[in-house]
Amino acid sequence: xxxxxxxxxxxxxxxxxxxxxxxxxxxxxxxxxxxxxxxxxxxxxxxxxxxxxxxxxxxxxxxxxxxxxxxxxxxxxxxxxxxxxxxxxxxxxxxxxxxxxxxxxxxxxxxxxxxxxxxxxxxxxxxxxxxxxxxxxxxxxxxxxxxxxxxxxxxxxxxxxxxxxxxxxxxxxxxxxxxxxxxxxxxxxxxxxxxxxxxxxxxxxxxxxxxxxxxxxxxxxxxxxxxxxxxxxxxxxxxxxxxxxxxxxxxxxxxxxxxxxxxxxxxxxxxxxxxxxxxxxxxxxxxxxxxxxxxxxxxxxxxxxxxxxxxxxxxxxxxxxxxxxxxxxxxxxx
Amino acid sequence: xxxxxxxxxxxxxxxxxxxxxxxxxxxxxxxxxxxxxxxxxxxxxxxxxxxxxxxxxxxxxxxxxxxxxxxxxxxxxxxxxxxxxxxxxxxxxxxxxxxxxxxxxxxxxxxxxxxxxxxxxxxxxxxxxxxxxxxxxxxxxxxxxxxxxxxxxxxxxxxxxxxxxxxxxxxxxxxxxxxxxxxxxxxxxxxxxxxxxxxxxxxxxxxxxxxxxxxxxxxxxxxxxxxxxxxxxxxxxxxxxxxxxxxxxxxxxxxxxxxxxxxxxxxxxxxxxxxxxxxxxxxxxxxxxxxxxxxxxxxxxxxxxxxxxxxxxxxxxxxxxxx
Numbered sequence: 277x278x279x280x281x282x283x284x285x286x287x288x289x290x291x292x293x294x295x296x297x298x299x300x301x302x303x304x305x306x307x308x309x310x311x312x313x314x315x316x317x318x319x320x321x322x323x324x325x326x327x328x329x330x331x332x333x334x335x336x337x338x339x340x341x342x343x344x345x346x347x348x349x350x351x352x353x354x355x356x357x358x359x360x361x362x363x364x365x366x367x368x369x370x371x372x373x374x375x376x377x378x379x380x381x382x383x384x385x386x387x388x389x390x391x392x393x394x395x396x397x398x399x400x401x402x403x404x405x406x407x408x409x410x411x412x413x414x415x416x417x418x419x420x421x422x423x424x425x426x427x428x429x430x431x432x433x434x435x436x437x438x439x440x441x442x443x444x445x446x447x448x449x450x451x452x453x454x455x456x457x458x459x460x461x462x463x464x465x466x467x468x469x470x471x472x473x474x475x476x477x478x479x480x481x482x483x484x485x486x487x488x489x490x491x492x493x494x495x496x497x498x499x500x501x502x503x504x505x506x507x508x509x510x511x512x513x514x515x516x517x518x519x520x521x522x523x524x525x526x527x528x529x530x531x532x533x534x535x536x537x538x539x540x541x542x543x544x545x546x547x548x549x550x551x552x553x554x555x556x557x558x559x560x561x562x563x564x565x566x567x568x569x570x571x572x573x574x575x576x577x578x579x580x581x582x583x584x585x586x587x588x589x590x591x592x593x594x595x596x597x598x599x600x601x602x603x604x605x606x607x608x609x610x
Numbered sequence: 611x612x613x614x615x616x617x618x619x620x621x622x623x624x625x626x627x628x629x630x631x632x633x634x635x636x637x638x639x640x641x642x643x644x645x646x647x648x649x650x651x652x653x654x655x656x657x658x659x660x661x662x663x664x665x666x667x668x669x670x671x672x673x674x675x676x677x678x679x680x681x682x683x684x685x686x687x688x689x690x691x692x693x694x695x696x697x698x699x700x701x702x703x704x705x706x707x708x709x710x711x712x713x714x715x716x717x718x719x720x721x722x723x724x725x726x727x728x729x730x731x732x733x734x735x736x737x738x739x740x741x742x743x744x745x746x747x748x749x750x751x752x753x754x755x756x757x758x759x760x761x762x763x764x765x766x767x768x769x770x771x772x773x774x775x776x777x778x779x780x781x782x783x784x785x786x787x788x789x790x791x792x793x794x795x796x797x798x799x800x801x802x803x804x805x806x807x808x809x810x811x812x813x814x815x816x817x818x819x820x821x822x823x824x825x826x827x828x829x830x831x832x833x834x835x836x837x838x839x840x841x842x843x844x845x846x847x848x849x850x851x852x853x854x855x856x857x858x859x860x861x862x863x864x865x866x867x868x869x870x871x872x873x874x875x876x877x878x879x880x881x882x883x884x885x886x887x888x889x890x891x892x893x894x895x896x897x898x899x900x901x902x903x904x905x906x907x908x909x910x911x912x913x914x915x916x917x918x919x920x921x922x923x924x925x926x927x928x929x930x931x932x933x
Contacts, residue, residue, distance in 0.1 A: 351731020389706055
């Protein structure tokens, strides 16, 4: 066990799985970097450094730099997966899904069902998501609801370094297509991460903090924010439970419902515009299956129904922040 | 002629099977026995059979919305196909794919594809698997003239060249993308000329002549298998019917339709092999009889076959494992 960042946890998972299984290959834009330049290739290792050193260890046969052609990247990963490999494709920013979504939702996600259960598509699409980087409207979205509503896809949103490694290893070993959403704002987050390979199963929520006064369900980068708010409430003697579903598909409904049964009060924090968000999804789930336990109306803390703004003062207000989360918790406790 | 008598019989049988199967699909569709919509391959038999003739079950093809002919050319069983088109539980895809998603991975057939331009990126991926594993096998991306204008196809062509993928792009130019002529929709002087701009060879081939297609495909296979990267063919074909069954085709004159039929690949093949004295007319007639019986049996068993059971089949096979 040693302290590692979220970024290092991702990098370590990829390297360990590539050592373990020769069927694992990587493809994407600048995952090695520098191909065809006058200097040495391999020094970029993805724009945020997730693939640092992978090319050096595994070489160009397994770490394939592609043209900037997202449809071809995702489609090639799907085709390679369909014919026996376990590709890890990188979509540099999740915002770029607009140019390749067909290959994800009409192709990879549907092969198994359309072909009557005879196909396996064991691919991972890693992608960086989220606001807080002053990246503006086309480099800051989360878009996890878009993937979550597609049958055939699994959607993973790690909220800390330990989960990032364990969930990515599970994703690589999974036989279905997995969208692995890396939270940009968490890349530098440190935590204890075992050196050896380990798996965290999909569809098992993490109760990140136990409590009995109210439940916060939060996703990805919103989990640390929810935990910070819960810590503040604890100082005032109010114990808040924080549930991190870890994967939005499959979704661990049971843990969420058990928590709401215990607390009777629910806040959902989701870095997403409100319509058709995970916040709305969880609120709908609890209204459907746990209405009788509720002692107060459910509160949803989301982004506004706007594109992500550029100016820091606007972006900071766009994202669910501790102040807005705390206000919601106070409202359900009132 | 380098092809043996058995080879020629096999080629003829596959072409006739496509012809009889598709004619029957047209009838069964009209009779209401095939749900949804269907795009038939009538007229293009030589193209698919010529491209697939030297492929093994370990070579892959990605297909189009007009995929029945590609299936048969790749050796897929017509009984399973007909059952699938009828939406039956024991169809190739359990009745869940239908005409536009018919697939048989055991035959290297990676699926018809209802998204125009959907398959080429996938075929590049299948080709990368062959390159990485050094199998010497290839992947073929069947693409229509309509799809030749899609961005996915441009990306796939370029990436196949950059990564030297053993991928063969078979552009079947049947003159129309849906209901719009290629002369209108393709801004380049020709598909082949534009494809060459991506940095790979592209031969223009008479797609109505099995022998021409087969010869061109041999060049493509030699190139791809030698590790020289992708190769393309523009197969010039004639679509006998409309875009889909029932398309009134007001955009094509009667004389154009008649002219298209004059290129029929089946009499052309028959004439060539009988005049060369390689096969007798009786050999070919015998194949006609066998195929007619095979398709008849597929329809009869398809009509009698069970439909899927919603209580069991609706929600299964979305994932290998979920939750």
